[in-house]
Amino acid sequence: MFTGSANGKRESSIRGRMSINLTANAIPAIINGDVNAKPLVQVLDVALVPNSNNSQQQKRYRVLLSDAVLSHDAMLATQLNDRITTGQIQKGSVVQLLDYICSPIKNRKIIVILNMETILRDCEIIGNPKPYMNSALPTVSALADNTGGNLSRSNTNSTSTVQNTSQSNTQNFRPTIQPAYQPPPVYKGRGAILKNEAPARIIPIAALNPYQGRWAIKARVTAKGDVRRYNNARGDGKVFSFDLLDSDGGEIRVTCFNAIVDRFYIVIEVGKVYMISKGSLKPAQKNFNHLKNEWEIFLESTSTVELCPDEDDSIPRQQFSFRPISDIENVDNNSILDVIGVVTSVNPSVPILRKNGMETQRRILSLKDSSGRSVELTLWGEFCNREGQKLQEMVDAGFFPILALKAGKLNDFNGKSIGSISTTQLFINPDFPEAHSLREWFDREGKYSASLSISKDNIPGGVKNEVRKTVSQIKDEGLGRSDKPDWITLRATISFIKTDTFCYTACPLMIGDRQCNKKVTRSGNARWQCDRCNQEFEECDYRYLLQAQILDGTGLTWVTAFQEAGEEIMEYTAKDLYLLKHEQQDDETFGEIIKSRLFNEFMFKLKIKEELYGDEQKVKITVIKVDKVNYSSESRYMLDSISKFCRQ
Template sequence: MELSVGEIARIQGLENGAQVTEPRVLQIASNLQPLTGTAGGQLRYRCMVSDGADITVGILPARLTPLVEQEQIRRFSVLKVLKFSVSKKAKQNENNTIVSFVVMADAELLYTADKIVAGPSAVLQQQQQQQQQQQQATSSMPAPQQRPSFGASPFMSRVEDSKPAAGAYGGASGGAAPILHPIKDLNPYHNRWTIRARVTQKTPIKSWKKPTSQGRLFSVNLLDESGEIRATAFTQQVDRLHPLLDVGRVYYISNAQVKMARQQFSNVNNQYELTFEDSTVVEPCTDATDVPQEELNFVPLGSLMKFEKGNVVDVLCVLQSVGDTAEITSKSTDRTMVKRDMMLVDRSGFQVRATLWGEEAKAFDVPAGSVVAFKGMRVGDFGGRTLSLPSSGAMTANPDVPEAHALRGWYDSAGSTTAFQSFDGGAGGGMGMGGGGMGMGEGRQDAIKTMAQVRDENLGGSEDKTDFFTVKGTIAFIRSSTLAYPGCASADCSKKMTENSDGQWWCEKCQRAYAAPDYRYLFSINVSDHTGQCWLQCFNESGEAILGCPANEAVRLQATDEAAFAQRIADATFREFKFRCRARSERFNDNVRIRTSIVGIAPIDYVAEAARLSALIEAMQ
């Protein structure tokens, strides 16, 4: 029975949810995949379906699931669809393409073919394509040999030399090159093609496990003159193909399955992807001078503030340091994950913390001091700017490109002794209300926000979130009327104490009395920069850094020497610091206000600050 040629093109014009009850004949053009989250808990399968001229996504009725699991219905099976509905969805791409799905309510198996069946219009189109390719190839290729007739429709049946065989073209055995198919023209409806492509990325072998199955996989990115495509090898093909495919080399590849791409796992611009199968042939190409090399758009680390969180960038950098692997538990999924942190630097004068995850983190063995090219690093904004390598990213150690050689020479001659600026503003532990908890010593230089940015970004304005940021400003006013509180004299307690009638000081937490309290700073300051001002709360460590003496000394001066106390306040006013701040909303009597506390403080290193500002100006040009 012939396929219902033109049916898929027709349903493109139907409304979403339209019902079709006239029988149609369609063929399954891809492997079947279980459809998760189906209504009523009935397992259904999805696939690509063909009408002989076009393809679209099809969802099989639940009553055919047993036949799929028994492999009676599989790729190339022809179905008589008795009733189906049309479902339309906007595909998330730059064109916002509308994709139509055939949701089958009832269907029956007619037969299973050994290849894609073609309709009349597709036959004509295929013949025209073959004639054009043969004409283009005659000037540079030997005259084709007589080819056998295939009998059935020539649609999807390339000439015999386009179906690769081991050693038949450019491989170890030599031979004539095949008629090539550009990557940009690959689609699930054509199963007779050969591409010549360069491997630009290769992932490590990964293991996966589901309730019903488990296995291994790896992926490669393939590039030719027309574009890129991602290809994945699963369990049976991993051992065969992983040693064969090397980054940078060019191969002839054919007989792989083309299917819709899962964009969340890919970093290439292609709506389709390849799956390597038992019949897939991969042969090295010995003449690959005209196959392009991968081009990466490297951005300086100092320009990362230009990119929003979630953007993907390519960077070429030096590994300043590499940490050990560590296990963390995700709060959202309660899963244990392996990570490895490293510090990256480049000629922009900035350093940034980068993170590898999972198998990449475990397998990473590149030593510190190496030059590494990262493709597809994802930008984060944790305390400034950070980078992480998603599963779709790639890295190459010591790449043989001019930019890497230049960076190597710079780091060996000057970079290894450079004092780098840092975006890393990670919020560590120990940030209790009782003190600073997180210092800002030399080498900790966070991305700095202006007072206007703090205000415009409403930092601390969310009741369910605490924000951390760094500002640089001048102390304009110190509120000294309430400078300190009488804290517990115990070394491990800082609770406020009360004075008893007998002159003793009582700590409710420790349940004991002391002869005298240990005063601890707790006061507010007004800090200004060129864009505005804000009030910051100081605790003991930041108070000592600002006033230059312990709280006990300041309280004594306030009580006994008013002039000396006023002078100490005056000396602290109009000094400039970098403040690491924590902002969060607090509710009092149904009123919400933002409380901003200092959790770290450091004087200004004007040499380093000048270098930071110079780098920012250079990055913005």
């Protein structure tokens, strides 16, 4: 450790004609690996690093540090640039180094200052410091013998400066220097090696920093995001990222843009181990990067990514930091976290229209754990069809699986809940201790114990933000009469279906990426004509425009169901019923089909909005989604409703 100390912290405005002790032997100790102390040093010079390659690059400053005996160059991390521009650090300033590293660059070592505190802004130069010579000076451990006495007589002449100036301090300066990091054997790739270019050394992810020379990391891909497209002032582009984990537990995100996406997206596979080198490191964007690493790797045209042919068991498949559900109540919104729980309910997947006009799928689950709490988990996109469908089948069969979620995003809208993102991973009934412990708890007592939800309006069998209502509440509460439509979920029975206008003939032509769907009529030559497209064609499309009356225990109302919802209700295509009624004129069969659909119970997702018809305002109720009633989920819903009522 360092010896010597400042006489307490002083106001930065004090000028330095007073006595102050810099930390003895700070410079050689830092250069030789001791970065655990917080030495007091003086700034001898400040200079802006020339930037001829890229004028848009952020400014970097070089400072010359002194311990009153020796001096050495240091680079200031960019987040400390304001210390220079505001004058907190200038020539003569005495500072305390709080966080720093020492990196080899082109056969010499540079101190990289990550954090510091100004003790004196302005002070006269202390001592008569000489430059520290990396290649000539001995290590700090060689400055003192085992008894803390004289320096070794075998030192060369180039070390005489250190011997003469440091000998008085060596008796009370016996730093414990960690041995320099020795990298494991370099992974032997089969590619050609450039002339006079030594192989990059393998280092742990935790040791990466922007000021290193050539490096390589060996790590396993734990997550891979989709390719995302963007548009900004520079034009259109695309980007994707993947996460890495090495044998020391270090994690870091790797990001690729544009042409680099085309080069590496297909190459990268989750679960595989790769050797990666020649990337650039930049500060991690914490708004999008949840990993515990200050840096992020950006691959470039010169970067290399090589698949390691042999499996490396020393690198784990995944690394979790599970939080009990009860702890999530106190976690900040938008945090990324890992959670494990028992799946107690799974809702059907429903289509959702995004703000960009694209449709996606959403499915909501309920998780509980031994903390006595449950939470709502929302799956988006392909998660709904892959893991989501499997989970629903398991729960419907009466088996409640264990689900481990890696990298879910917390939101606190309408209570705490978790949602999947592009880098989320789901593990059903995983084989690790936390899952086995949770299974034992659930089978022993968990299935019989109630849990308190941290997600408001969390109703098993229901859908988030779509409140259950009855038919009578639509009118009593004036739903649909505000500026925005109301969305509700209603369990009801079909009591009547209008058969004269149950569907219409539609234009099949595409306008851009969407079908026209405008109503078409027969032309004189028995072809179909669309006035909107001003074209004729032999075949048209048939789309539902189903008007039905639905009822529950509180009343009845009319609803309109379009194509997908109509097919769910009728279990026939609109074309089949149209041809049966109008072409084959088989009224008896048609009538039997209509009767078979009456008095069936469904779960209706309804959109309610007041619209203008002529001069009259009318409330229109549209069926957005319809599902058969899952009586297992409905039973849990009623039990949960009773439980909540009893707690009031």
